[in-house]
Amino acid sequence: MTAVPTSTPPGNAQPNQFHPIAVAMVLGLIGALINCFPFPFLPEVELIFGNTMIIVAAMCLKPQWALLTALLTATPLYFTWGHPFAFLTFGLEALTISYLRTKGFYVLFANIGYWCLIGMPLTGFLVWLNLEQGTVYWLFIALKQGFNAALYTTMGCLLGFLLSDQLNANWSQQPPLKKKLRHQLNYAIVLVTTLGLSATTLFISRDLILGAQEVVETTLEDRSRKFAEIIDISMKNQQSAIALAANWLSAIPANQWQQSLEQVHQSYTGFLTMLVTDHNANIIHASPSKLLLVDAKLNVADRDYFQQAMLTQSLYISPVFKGRGFGNDTIVAISTPIFDSAAPNQPKGIVEGSVDLSFIGKVTDAKLGSEAIKVVVTDQHDNIIYAHPSFNLEPLYLFDTERVVDTSIQDRLIIESLPDKQFAYAMTTATMNWKIYTLIDYDVTVKEIEREYLVIFFALIFTLLLTTVLAHRIGNRITRPLRFIIKQVNKYDNKTITEFAPLYQVAATEIDQLYNELKSDKRSVKEYQQQLEFKVQERTKELNEANQKLKARANIDSLTKVYNRHFLDSRFEQIQKAAQRSGDNLSVVMLDLDHFKRLNDTYGHITGDNVLVAVAEVISRAFSRETDLVARFGGEEFVIVAPYISPEALTRKLESLRSAIAALQLSDSSGRAITTSASFGAVIAKASFADNIVCWIKVADACLYQAKGNGRNRVVLDDQTASEQMVAEAEL
Numbered sequence: 001m002t003a004v005p006t007s008t009p010p011g012n013a014q015p016n017q018f019h020p021i022a023v024a025m026v027l028g029l030i031g032a033l034i035n036c037f038p039f040p041f042l043p044e045v046e047l048i049f050g051n052t053m054i055i056v057a058a059m060c061l062k063p064q065w066a067l068l069t070a071l072l073t074a075t076p077l078y079f080t081w082g083h084p085f086a087f088l089t090f091g092l093e094a095l096t097i098s099y100l101r102t103k104g105f106y107v108l109f110a111n112i113g114y115w116c117l118i119g120m121p122l123t124g125f126l127v128w129l130n131l132e133q134g135t136v137y138w139l140f141i142a143l144k145q146g147f148n149a150a151l152y153t154t155m156g157c158l159l160g161f162l163l164s165d166q167l168n169a170n171w172s173q174q175p176p177l178k179k180k181l182r183h184q185l186n187y188a189i190v191l192v193t194t195l196g197l198s199a200t201t202l203f204i205s206r207d208l209i210l211g212a213q214e215v216v217e218t219t220l221e222d223r224s225r226k227f228a229e230i231i232d233i234s235m236k237n238q239q240s241a242i243a244l245a246a247n248w249l250s251a252i253p254a255n256q257w258q259q260s261l262e263q264v265h266q267s268y269t270g271f272l273t274m275l276v277t278d279h280n281a282n283i284i285h286a287s288p289s290k291l292l293l294v295d296a297k298l299n300v301a302d303r304d305y306f307q308q309a310m311l312t313q314s315l316y317i318s319p320v321f322k323g324r325g326f327g328n329d330t331i332v333a334i335s336t337p338i339f340d341s342a343a344p345n346q347p348k349g350i351v352e353g354s355v356d357l358s359f360i361g362k363v364t365d366a367k368l369g370s371e372a373i374k375v376v377v378t379d380q381h382d383n384i385i386y387a388h389p390s391f392n393l394e395p396l397y398l399f400d401t402e403r404v405v406d407t408s409i410q411d412r413l414i415i416e417s418l419p420d421k422q423f424a425y426a427m428t429t430a431t432m433n434w435k436i437y438t439l440i441d442y443d444v445t446v447k448e449i450e451r452e453y454l455v456i457f458f459a460l461i462f463t464l465l466l467t468t469v470l471a472h473r474i475g476n477r478i479t480r481p482l483r484f485i486i487k488q489v490n491k492y493d494n495k496t497i498t499e500f501a502p503l504y505q506v507a508a509t510e511i512d513q514l515y516n517e518l519k520s521d522k523r524s525v526k527e528y529q530q531q532l533e534f535k536v537q538e539r540t541k542e543l544n545e546a547n548q549k550l551k552a553r554a555n556i557d558s559l560t561k562v563y564n565r566h567f568l569d570s571r572f573e574q575i576q577k578a579a580q581r582s583g584d585n586l587s588v589v590m591l592d593l594d595h596f597k598r599l600n601d602t603y604g605h606i607t608g609d610n611v612l613v614a615v616a617e618v619i620s621r622a623f624s625r626e627t628d629l630v631a632r633f634g635g636e637e638f639v640i641v642a643p644y645i646s647p648e649a650l651t652r653k654l655e656s657l658r659s660a661i662a663a664l665q666l667s668d669s670s671g672r673a674i675t676t677s678a679s680f681g682a683v684i685a686k687a688s689f690a691d692n693i694v695c696w697i698k699v700a701d702a703c704l705y706q707a708k709g710n711g712r713n714r715v716v717l718d719d720q721t722a723s724e725q726m727v728a729e730a731e732l
């Protein structure tokens with residue numbers, strides 16, 4: 001996506017802006033306050049929403065101030081979490097996204113990138129490296145932080161979106177984001193989708209995970225209770241066997257005891273050995289009978305099971321102990337006194353059975369999913385009767401554990417022999433005060449959550465990508481009519497089309513309306529433009545004509561309507577050059593009216609003017625070739641420039657003109673007849689004679705002077721062509 005940093009340079013503080021330090025601190029303190037109360041989301045997972053302020057800070061402040069906000073926001077987490085990682089990960093987060101924001105990136109996309117590429121790997125690494133049990137939890141904690149970031153980032157962006165006017169007006173040091181409409185739409189869709197999705201999936205998974213944990217908890221409790229029942233029943237069975245044996249032995253003669261004892265033992269296979277003592281604790285019978293052959297004089301007066309049974313005269317169940325005499329197995333002894341029917345209060349001895357505890361392992365085999373539930377059974381003194389082989393715990397030893405109390409999840413146990421592991425557990429106390437522990441590796445639960453998180457994580461990333469693609473397409477689709485309109489308008493303006501094409505039928509009605517209005521506006525503008533162009537053309541034409549008239553006026557003598565002296569000066573060079581190029585003759589004639597002063601004096605100036613006009617007309621008629629030029633030289637003097645003419649023709653023409661002027665029949669206002677005449681001084685030569693009119697005039701003027709001197713009304717011609725001819729011939 002391309003970013004267009006805008007016109008307002010970052011950091012151009014407006015006078016009404018707050019100072020960035022103040023803004024950073026206020027945001028940081030709000031963030032810190034919120035982070036003092038993390039939201040307990042899941043066992044082991046608390047959501048922190050104070051970081052929303054880091055996002056807001058990154059959206060409107062420069063990186064160093066966003067960092068300040070992040071450090072303040074992370075401070076409570078230092079105390080809650082007991083390590084300073086938050087400063088590092090959130091500080092880096094603030095710096096990165098604020099910097100990318102100055103480069104024109106959306107904070108949402110910048111932060112998704114940060115957490116995927118830096119935040120989560122860094123968190124995982126720090127946890128793995130530094131935390132106790134980090135090797136188990138690194139992925140779990142990294143994912144947890146990623147989700148948390150997705151939530152607070154979208155919340156921050158939404159906040160920024162809603163408050164964008166205020167932020168831009170008062171706080172923002174960041175350049176406004178000028179993006180294409182379809183990019184803005186894309187952003188808005190992704191933002192809303194990410195927020196909705198991450199919140200929904202997290203809360204759904206929360207229920208799933210809690211449900212799964214409850215299953216673990218109830219299964220452990222259930223198993224523990226079940227095992228307690230089984231062990232109880234089994235022990236009760238053994239107790240019944242001992243009680244039965246005692247009753248039986250009390251009722252039969254002593255010589256039958258050995259046989260009866262063996263019969264009972266055969267019926268109740270749960271005993272390792274059984275024995276009968278006399279009242280002095282000497283073992284008198286045993287099963288199997290071969291045990292007696294080993295040591296016939298064995299006395300058990302110091303054993304609990306003898307003393308307690310004789311003393312209480314009731315059934316006694318011993319704590320677990322290591323057998324002596326008939327082997328050294330770990331056993332529990334059940335004993336009860338044997339009475340003589342003649343003396344019911346005087347026990348004749350005891351009958352005892354040593355319970356084979358290996359049955360516990362057989363009856364406590366269970367699984368939770370694929371994981372084995374491990375069982376530990378302790379006696380009333382917490383000494384181990386049975387422990388799952390994986391624990392490596394010897395019977396008889398104290399079951400030494402440490403309880404990890406966790407308010408958000410079931411308590412856990414750490415067993416002394418496996419200090420690196422924690423176990424989720426349940427415990428039931430059986431009737432003999434035996435404790436039945438069912439345990440499962442707590443890592444399994446964590447891995448379960450971790451697996452859930454991974455699934456959600458990839459689902460989120462996938463959905464995000466999908467949303468981006470869809471949002472892009474939706475944005476394209478929505479803005480397509482606008483792009484179409486822009487294209488049409490450009491084509492219309494550039495005159496590539498004369499009529500607008502119809503808009504897509506599916507375009508929004510507002511856009512349709514806009515297009516129609518635009519079309520009619522453009523058409524009106526075009527019509528108006530055409531009218532204007534037409535008017536401008538007309539005016540230009542008029543102006544040109546007026547200009548030409550003015551120009552002509554500037555070249556024409558206002559009285560006589562022949563050219564003026566100014567035009568004569570400017571045009572002469574052109575005529576001379578053309579004639580020179582073709583090697584032709586050029587003649588310049590000076591014409592002066594005779595006694596014009598007298599005429600003026602006699603008839604008045606108005607009449608004088610009329611005579612000038614009439615003479616000018618006659619001259620113009622006489623020299624009317626396109627190449628001829630007649631100009632008023634001043635007062636009553638005229639100059640004629642006539643190229644391409646021979647001396648003879650010129651002489652003829654001038655004589656005829658002189659006669660025509662003299663023959664003019666003019667009258668004044670009162671009808672008095674006026675006669676006039678003119679004197680001519682002329683020069684004819686090759687055009688190359690001189691390119692300056694002054695030279696020509698000089699010669700003509702001299703001739704005129706001569707004409708005047710010779711009596712006026714005559715032509716004096718200086719023919720230079722003959723002399724030039726001679727020079728040329730002489731040169732040849």
Ligand SMILES: Nc1nc2c(ncn2[C@@H]2O[C@H](COP(=O)(O)OP(=O)(O)OP(=O)(O)O)[C@@H](O)[C@H]2O)c(=O)[nH]1
Pocket residue numbers: 559592593594595596597598600604605606607608609612634635636708712
């Ligand atoms: N009515 C009228 N008179 C003009 C005009 N321009 C010059 N004149 C007059 O023409 C006269 C020229 O007189 P001069 O130069 O003495 O020459 P002249 O009387 O014609 O005598 P010669 O040239 O020697 O025959 C002057 O009286 C000028 O006032 C004009 O536009 N209109």
